[in-house]
Amino acid sequence: MNMIKKMKMKMMVMVMMMVILSEGSMIEQTCKETPDFNLCVSLLDSDSRSSSADISGLALILIDKIKGLTTKTLNEINGLYKKRPEMKRALDECSRRYKTILNADVPEAIEAISKGVPKFGEDGVIDAGVEASACERGFKGKSPLTSLTKSMQKISNVTRAIVRMLL
Amino acid sequence: MASSDALLPISAGEEDPLSPYTQLSDGSRSDPNLEAHRRRRPVKGLLAVSFGLLFIASYVALIATHDGSRSNDAAIETDETAAKTSRARLAGVSEKRNYQFWKLSGDRNTPAFAWNNSMLSWQRTAFHFQPEQNWMNDPNGPLFYKGWYHFFYQYNPNAAVWGDIVWGHAVSKDLIHWVHLPIAMVADQWYDANGVWTGSATFLSDGSIVMLYTGSTDKSVQVQNLAYPEDRNDPLLLKWVKYSGNPVLVPPPGILPKDFRDPTTAWKTSAGKWRITIGSKINRTGISLVYDTTDFKTYEKLDTLLHRVPNTGMWECVDFYPVSKTAVNGLDTSVNGADVKHIVKASMDDTRIDHYAVGTYFDSNGTWIPDDPSIDVGMSTSLRYDYGKFYASKTFYDQNKGRRILWGWIGESDSEDADVQKGWSSLQSIPRTVVLDTKTGKNLVQWPVEEIKSLRLSSKKFDIEVGPGSVVPVDVDSATQLDIEAEFEIKKESLDKILGDASVVAEAEEFSCEKSGGSSVRGALGPFGFSVLADKSLSEQTPVYFYVAKGKDSKLKAFFCIDTSRSSFANDVVKPIYGSVVPVLKGEKLTMRILVDHSIVEAFGQGGRTCITSRVYPTNAIYGAAKLFLFNNAIDATVTASFRVWQMNSAFIHPYFEEAVHALSRT
Numbered sequence: 001m002n003m004i005k006k007m008k009m010k011m012m013v014m015v016m017m018m019v020i021l022s023e024g025s026m027i028e029q030t031c032k033e034t035p036d037f038n039l040c041v042s043l044l045d046s047d048s049r050s051s052s053a054d055i056s057g058l059a060l061i062l063i064d065k066i067k068g069l070t071t072k073t074l075n076e077i078n079g080l081y082k083k084r085p086e087m088k089r090a091l092d093e094c095s096r097r098y099k100t101i102l103n104a105d106v107p108e109a110i111e112a113i114s115k116g117v118p119k120f121g122e123d124g125v126i127d128a129g130v131e132a133s134a135c136e137r138g139f140k141g142k143s144p145l146t147s148l149t150k151s152m153q154k155i156s157n158v159t160r161a162i163v164r165m166l167l
Numbered sequence: 168m169a170s171s172d173a174l175l176p177i178s179a180g181e182e183d184p185l186s187p188y189t190q191l192s193d194g195s196r197s198d199p200n201l202e203a204h205r206r207r208r209p210v211k212g213l214l215a216v217s218f219g220l221l222f223i224a225s226y227v228a229l230i231a232t233h234d235g236s237r238s239n240d241a242a243i244e245t246d247e248t249a250a251k252t253s254r255a256r257l258a259g260v261s262e263k264r265n266y267q268f269w270k271l272s273g274d275r276n277t278p279a280f281a282w283n284n285s286m287l288s289w290q291r292t293a294f295h296f297q298p299e300q301n302w303m304n305d306p307n308g309p310l311f312y313k314g315w316y317h318f319f320y321q322y323n324p325n326a327a328v329w330g331d332i333v334w335g336h337a338v339s340k341d342l343i344h345w346v347h348l349p350i351a352m353v354a355d356q357w358y359d360a361n362g363v364w365t366g367s368a369t370f371l372s373d374g375s376i377v378m379l380y381t382g383s384t385d386k387s388v389q390v391q392n393l394a395y396p397e398d399r400n401d402p403l404l405l406k407w408v409k410y411s412g413n414p415v416l417v418p419p420p421g422i423l424p425k426d427f428r429d430p431t432t433a434w435k436t437s438a439g440k441w442r443i444t445i446g447s448k449i450n451r452t453g454i455s456l457v458y459d460t461t462d463f464k465t466y467e468k469l470d471t472l473l474h475r476v477p478n479t480g481m482w483e484c485v486d487f488y489p490v491s492k493t494a495v496n497g498l499d500t501s502v503n504g505a506d507v508k509h510i511v512k513a514s515m516d517d518t519r520i521d522h523y524a525v526g527t528y529f530d531s532n533g534t535w536i537p538d539d540p541s542i543d544v545g546m547s548t549s550l551r552y553d554y555g556k557f558y559a560s561k562t563f564y565d566q567n568k569g570r571r572i573l574w575g576w577i578g579e580s581d582s583e584d585a586d587v588q589k590g591w592s593s594l595q596s597i598p599r600t601v602v603l604d605t606k607t608g609k610n611l612v613q614w615p616v617e618e619i620k621s622l623r624l625s626s627k628k629f630d631i632e633v634g635p636g637s638v639v640p641v642d643v644d645s646a647t648q649l650d651i652e653a654e655f656e657i658k659k660e661s662l663d664k665i666l667g668d669a670s671v672v673a674e675a676e677e678f679s680c681e682k683s684g685g686s687s688v689r690g691a692l693g694p695f696g697f698s699v700l701a702d703k704s705l706s707e708q709t710p711v712y713f714y715v716a717k718g719k720d721s722k723l724k725a726f727f728c729i730d731t732s733r734s735s736f737a738n739d740v741v742k743p744i745y746g747s748v749v750p751v752l753k754g755e756k757l758t759m760r761i762l763v764d765h766s767i768v769e770a771f772g773q774g775g776r777t778c779i780t781s782r783v784y785p786t787n788a789i790y791g792a793a794k795l796f797l798f799n800n801a802i803d804a805t806v807t808a809s810f811r812v813w814q815m816n817s818a819f820i821h822p823y824f825e826e827a828v829h830a831l832s833r834t
């Protein structure tokens with residue numbers, strides 16, 4: 001009797017472990033094909049929706065991260081106007097470019113991926129990285145936003161690789 | 168569901184490895200109690216152990232597969248033989264194409280470029296089709312009806328990026344002077360709620376029009392729908408009616424709901440039915456499905472595919488049409504016969520390249536085979552309509568003038584921020600006639616429609632000998648709206664000397680426009696051509712040129728290229744070098760035609776054997792500061808250029824109003 005119970009428990013534990021391992025491995029297998037495995041895994045693991053998402057879903061989660069980072073950066077830019085008034089021109093440029101990410105790139109990517117024409121989503125995601133780089137350059141080497149713009153470039157590259165899997 | 172999805176790939180991949188493990192497991196157990204129990208309940212023990220080993224096997228598979236792409240193959244694909252040829256998808260990722268992991272040009276400390284309104288407004292074209300504002304993509308349902316050329320297109324009425332897609336509409340008497348009309352179709356039914364996407368028109372025997380188009384349903388399933396003009400007597404075809412029984416086609420078994428779009432114009436089969444083809448994919452194999460119909464409402468799917476090519480990914484905007492082997496006129500889509508070849512064209516979703524191949528169509532079973540399978544549709548070596556920025560193209564038979572006409576979507580190569588700032592994005596190419604190259608029999612030849620000549624204003628003719636390593640300014644006043652036709656000849660003495668000189672290394676086999684460094688790299692016999700949209704000091708310039716190279720067999724090979732790498736100081740625009748080899752037959756001079764229209768340059772080599780479209784965004788070489796130069800960067804060869812440059816008028820494309828339509832009706 002005990003033996004049978006033990007066997008049943010062992011089976012259940014093994015099945016559960018397989019399930020957990022498999023879920024983890026779906027994210028891992030996907031992230032392996034991106035240029036930044038660790039970033040990809042940490043972004044997806046931090047979001048509870050990842051566990052039940054297909055590749056489209058994972059792409060949409062990362063686009064949501066792009067959106068969040070954009071808002072955070074815009075807030076940072078707004079705060080800098082008072083602290084660094086000499087940087088107004090560069091800040092204006094960044095503000096405009098990040099608003100493009102928020103109002104054009106992100107909605108375009110969400111709509112395209114949801115509707116099954118991922119190539120337009122790829123355009124939007126690539127552009128988020130382009131706008132971040134352009135913003136960074138505007139400071140001619142003295143950027144107060146470097147870690148934020150670098151994050152955007154990295155997330156853009158990772159997201160783009162995942163969107164390509166949908167083509 | 169995640170768990171079942173995640174389990175399936177692993178078990179599918181590990182099917183074979185599992186069995187030896189389970190067999191081994193039987194022998195490895197040594198616990199007698201367990202064995203006794205196993206004998207009594209063998210199934211449970213076997214299950215437990217095999218689960219355990221499956222667990223171990225999958226863990227091993229995880230850590231063992233370092234190559235991400237291979238693991239993806241094993242886990243998710245159950246496709247054919249391991250790809251030896253370059254997989255279009257992976258090739259797209261690893262090739263340095265313009266939309267790859269491109270970083271802004273220049274180093275980190277190069278200041279960013281800030282666009283101003285003057286620069287941005289200059290970019291708008293004078294004689295290429297574009298809506299008044301916002302985003303456009305694929306050409307849709309082009310046709311000629313009751314005296315008007317109709318053009319429909321994918322349009323976003325709300326933004327300068329893709330989204331909220333509806334059918335824009337415009338008409339013209341001559342494919343050049345357009346009048347914008349109200350939107351033809353919007354996303355107002357459940358079967359196109361998420362997008363009124365690409366489609367094509369067919370003329371029925373009684374002259375009436377049916378339009379088939381892809382709708383993205385309210386659940387984002389791609390379906391095909393039927394629409395037709397509300398009023399056959401309205402030459403402007405302003406209003407369209409959607410068939411009440413839509414959708415007429417839904418994704419068939421085996422085809423995913425998001426891999427079924429862009430129906431073609433129909434053609435008559437010898438059995439008297441109408442036949443269409445629709446692009447799709449199965450795993451990574453691009454395919455084209457075939458359907459027969461008599462009424463465009465009910466369809467019968469053929470068991471055969473029109474064609475399939477492994478490792479090419481999704482086929483979008485498939486086009487299928489006959490071309491004459493001997494004549495230079497176009498053919499109605501239903502024409503067939505001994506004198507005819509058929510073209511299969513597809514837009515490759517993976518690489519954003521339009522490819523085509525020449526082949527033979529078998530009407531009895533709706534299949535087609537290419538003349539040369541080594542350059543089959545979608546392969547990296549296969550032919551392209553255009554070696555630059557040109558996608559989602561579509562032809563139609565112009566029964567008015569007996570031509571087959573090609574439209575191509577030309578997207579932007581700048582940042583979306585600039586598109587938002589300037590308020591628009593994308594152009595269409597100048598419509599081109601398409602015929603089979605009767606001299607080579609192996610490729611198509613395209614040429615801007617004759618009607619574009621109506622835009623030519625004053626011209627100047629030149630005959631200039633250009634020595635090696637020289638640049639000659641061409642005095643033409645304004646240089647942003649030009650039509651240039653040119654003939655080049657390498658001086659015979661230069662040619663003979665170089666061909667005879669063994670120290671001149673053969674390079675034709677290695678040369679490619681994209682990878683050989685651009686127009687500033689000097690060779691024995693090239694590059695030479697024009698620098699358009701150049702400022703006085705040539706700090707910004709867009710060379711359009713021939714590069715002639717000696718081959719290992721001492722024969723010459725000519726390449727036709729556009730180098731946009733120095734077209735702009737801006738570092739948030741894409742600046743590739745485009746081009747391809749161009750066949751030059753015995754006795755032919757090197758000829759090129761260039762249409763310059765602000766931010767677009769369309770170039771045609773050898774009468775349209777090799778075509779290149781590029782988008783350029785100069786910051787200085789704009790308005791009056793834009794100049795034209797002739798150059799010869801060859802090390803030793805002297806070149807003679809004989810050419811004419813026309814100033815081009817605007818096409819004055821404008822919105823619909825009564826007077827405009829009446830004025831056009833009178834021309």
